[in-house]
Amino acid sequence: MSVSGNVFRYPEEIRDDFLQTADIQFRDGSKASPAEVWHYLTEIGPKKYPHIYDYSNYYGRKISGDVTLPFSLKHNYLIMTMDERMTKAKQNGIPVVFVQGGQSVDPYYAAGAIALRPASVGIWASCQHEGLNLNQEEVRRANQKEKAYRAISFEVCQSAGYENIQEGTVPVDMIAPYSCLRCSDVSYGLEAHRHGKRKDVKLFLADYPLDHQKDKEWAITYFAENIRRLIESIDELTGGKTTAEDLRKEIKLHNEGRRLAMEIADLWWSAEVPPTNGKDRRDLFQMGGMELHGDPEASLSLLREAKGYIAERVKKGQKGFGVSDNPVRIFVCGSCVFPNEYRIEEVGGIVVGNDNHWSDITTIVEEDGDPFYNLAKAVLSYPYEQSIKERAKWTVEQIKRSRADGVLFLYNWGCNTQSAVARALVDEIKRESGVPTLIIEHEQQGTQSEQLQNRVNAFVEMLK
Amino acid sequence: MxxxxxxxxxxxxxxxxxxxxxxxxxxxxxxxxxxxxxxxxxxxxxxxxxxxxxxxxxxxxxxxxxxxxxxxxxxxxxxxxxxxxxxxxxxxxxxPQTRTIIDMGGQDCKAIRLDEDGNVTDFAMNDKCAAGTGRFLEVMANVFKVSLDELGPLSLRATEVLPVSSTCTVFAESETVSLLARGERPENIIIGIHHAIANRVGGMFSRVGIESDVFFSGGVAKNIGMRKALEDVLKVKIVEPKKDPQxxxxxxxxxxxxxxxxxxx
Missing domain, CATH: 3.30.420.40 (ATPase, nucleotide binding domain)
Incomplete structure (x- = not known):
């Protein structure tokens, strides 16, 4: 069933070691043992989702070949079981809320809901289709994209996700993003929902004040009130009553994820040689946002386990699978898109960081005091949502910490926000950090073209 | 040997x-x-x-x-x-004195800046647009029923530059057909096309900057009309290539x- 003629198989030799690793802990108290995960990845997954096992470098979402990193295997398991897990949660009466990329999800979980960003909704929808090879999956994605154009806007980006709600593909109960100006899909989605058919899907907009919002007391209080109303809105769905203590507890849990991701990043960045490849690094860092798997506890159990493995590799000076000697280090900024990491590694580069989700992950919420106020203050402090000057300052810090040699700013076709700030932000970054930069408009389709790759490769060659 | x-x-x-x-x-x-x-x-x-x-x-x-x-x-x-x-x-x-390259090939064009050792320091490429490419000029040559090689010399015979507003291959083709129907001289339209492309390429140089000496490479660099239009629009002198620029x-x-x-x- 492989299009590339190269099918990935987890090697039997790693089985025994993998079986010694930790269980995945889920939010509902259940667990997945490594034996279950192994069985799924080696027996069920290849039959259910052949496209995921297509082992071509042209497939940016292909499985990482770094088989001795247990979190990498478990992450794949969690992605492949998205439909099963979400269906189970829905059967248990847990509402699913559609949120925005790059925002924290503490209040949604505090109120007993599952918060999914557009990309996760897309993964859930994809998992409903079994037995597709890579070409068939790409065709499915392209068709899905056309539906998004019709349902939302011609300018919508590839990770839209809202079309799945409009069509009822995935049973989302509520749409409730923060209204920050990071993504033009939010406005398109809200407008589409206003005139769309799905009136049964509740709508809530957490109104995000802009313009030095983090420094204004009224703005913090105002947004705290929005969070309170958001939680009350979810309570109406569950019939429960969420307390301030529930939110405080949830914030602590998410802070642990955020802190772990930052500690792991510091380890990763401190290493002489990159301890994982770019794909595993991106997944690992992003887990700190606690949204990736639709289950914060599951993400947390992976992060807790991963830290030791990364520390061990850094100590031994062990290089991630597929990483070349002395690779050119690239920091990726811009929209919620990323280049094909495998192909960058092929030509001697590696992506060492992204600014997008990292912005909310690096924003720790104060744990003492009013949790609504604290959360509002943190959310209004996301570096990505600040003025160009402030955002650039934070980005330069990340570039320095990650020891990046160059900055690639990718904005999505149709991304009206990131395309608007690209030039000014990149000029500021270049001026402050002194590293070479390149701005590229990302394709409108999910599959990246040779044109885009050509620019990225030339940039890597330029930095060598 | x-x-x-x-x-x-x-x-x-x-x-x-x-x-x-x-x-x-x-x-x-x-x-x-x-x-x-x-x-x-x-x-x-x-x-x-x-x-x-x-x-x-x-x-x-x-x-x-x-x-x-x-x-x-x-x-x-x-x-x-x-x-x-x-x-x-x-x-x-x-x-070796080249510091800026204008490269126009079959399907894309690039602005490249380089240092004294020939290392790339910055670059920009056209994106999702055929303007400034060999393919665009091939389509235009077809409209005038001439070979690709004849386009450049024909443009040098122009008496005035006609404005061609679009650099979209399809729309520029229909604009050209309309200009011909209006009775305009083909050479004046051809030079207009070359100027439209040069303007588009100029946009890429505003991103990376331009420094002498400027070298014109790629298949389109064989087109004397394109070379002339670039010199006029970018206000630069393009060096004489010692070999076929393609x-x-x-x-x-x-x-x-x-x-x-x-x-x-």
């Missing part, structure tokens, strides 16, 4: 496959062929033809570098490098092949 150390650069572009053989740092042979549908065979055929032209055999080649869009299907190559890097090395080889990418690839072999990789 006994004990020859030859190096090849193969530039498999969207329209043309160019190959250059270097021996002792000098161009010993080359070939320019029309790119067909079998990418790997195109490169191999280009190599054979250039070797024949140089009077050499395959065994004489110590190192091969492939570039251009076809480089991803070049199992015969020891290394692949993007054409951006290759154009910089090629232009530096032909004219070969620049392949020359750069061959230079990289020679350097890589010397460094032992």
């Amino acid at each position: 006994a004990n020859v150390s030859a190096f090849a650069g193969v530039d498999v572009g969207s329209l043309g496959t160019k190959t250059v053989i270097l021996v002792d740092g000098e161009i010993a042979g080359y070939s320019i062929l029309r790119t067909g549908i079998n990418t790997e065979e195109n490169g191999l055929h280009g190599l054979e033809t250039a070797l024949e032209n140089a009077g050499l055999k395959r065994e004489d080649l110590k190192y091969i570098v492939a570039t251009g869009y076809g480089r991803i299907s070049a199992p015969y190559a020891d290394k692949t490098v993007t054409e951006i890097t290759c154009h910089a090395k090629g232009a530096h080889y032909l004219h 070969l620049v990418g392949a020359i750069g690839a061959a230079v990289i092949a020679q350097n890589s072999w010397k460094r032992g990789r």
Whole structure:
């Protein structure tokens, strides 16, 4: 069933070691043992989702070949079981809320809901289709994209996700993003929902004040009130009553994820040689946002386990699978898109960081005091949502910490926000950090073209 | 020839496959062929033809570098490098004072800045638009029922520049047809097309900047009208190429092949 003629198989030799690793802990108290995960990845997954096992470098979402990193295997398991897990949660009466990329999800979980960003909704929808090879999956994605154009806007980006709600593909109960100006899909989605058919899907907009919002007391209080109303809105769905203590507890849990991701990043960045490849690094860092798997506890159990493995590799000076000697280090900024990491590694580069989700992950919420106020203050402090000057300052810090040699700013076709700030932000970054930069408009389709790759490769060659 | 150390650069572009053989740092042979549908065979055929032209055999080649869009299907190559890097090395080889390159090929155009050693320091490429490409000019040549080679000389016979507003291939074609229907002189429309492209390319230079000496490479660089329009619009003097500008990418690839072999990789 492989299009590339190269099918990935987890090697039997790693089985025994993998079986010694930790269980995945889920939010509902259940667990997945490594034996279950192994069985799924080696027996069920290849039959259910052949496209995921297509082992071509042209497939940016292909499985990482770094088989001795247990979190990498478990992450794949969690992605492949998205439909099963979400269906189970829905059967248990847990509402699913559609949120925005790059925002924290503490209040949604505090109120007993599952918060999914557009990309996760897309993964859930994809998992409903079994037995597709890579070409068939790409065709499915392209068709899905056309539906998004019709349902939302011609300018919508590839990770839209809202079309799945409009069509009822995935049973989302509520749409409730923060209204920050990071993504033009939010406005398109809200407008589409206003005139769309799905009136049964509740709508809530957490109104995000802009313009030095983090420094204004009224703005913090105002947004705290929005969070309170958001939680009350979810309570109406569950019939429960969420307390301030529930939110405080949830914030602590998410802070642990955020802190772990930052500690792991510091380890990763401190290493002489990159301890994982770019794909595993991106997944690992992003887990700190606690949204990736639709289950914060599951993400947390992976992060807790991963830290030791990364520390061990850094100590031994062990290089991630597929990483070349002395690779050119690239920091990726811009929209919620990323280049094909495998192909960058092929030509001697590696992506060492992204600014997008990292912005909310690096924003720790104060744990003492009013949790609504604290959360509002943190959310209004996301570096990505600040003025160009402030955002650039934070980005330069990340570039320095990650020891990046160059900055690639990718904005999505149709991304009206990131395309608007690209030039000014990149000029500021270049001026402050002194590293070479390149701005590229990302394709409108999910599959990246040779044109885009050509620019990225030339940039890597330029930095060598 | 006994004990020859030859190096090849193969530039498999969207329209043309160019190959250059270097021996002792000098161009010993080359070939320019029309790119067909079998990418790997195109490169191999280009190599054979250039070797024949140089009077050499395959065994004489110590190192091969492939570039251009076809480089991803070049199992015969020891290394692949993007054409951006290759154009910089090629232009530096032909004219070491080059600091800026305008490259116009079959399917894209690029603005490349380089340092005194021929290393790329910045670049910009056209995006999702055919303006400034060989393919665009081919479509236009077809409208005027002339060959691609005739477009440039025809534009030099213009008495005035007619404004052609669109650089979208399809719309520019219909705009041209309308201008012809209105009775405008073909040469004046052709020079207008060249100016429209030069303006578009000018946009890329506002991003990366322009510094002398300016080198014009790629298949479109053979077009004297395009060269003139670029000089007029960008207000720069373009250096006279010592070799066919279409070969620049392949020359750069061959230079990289020679350097890589010397460094032992």
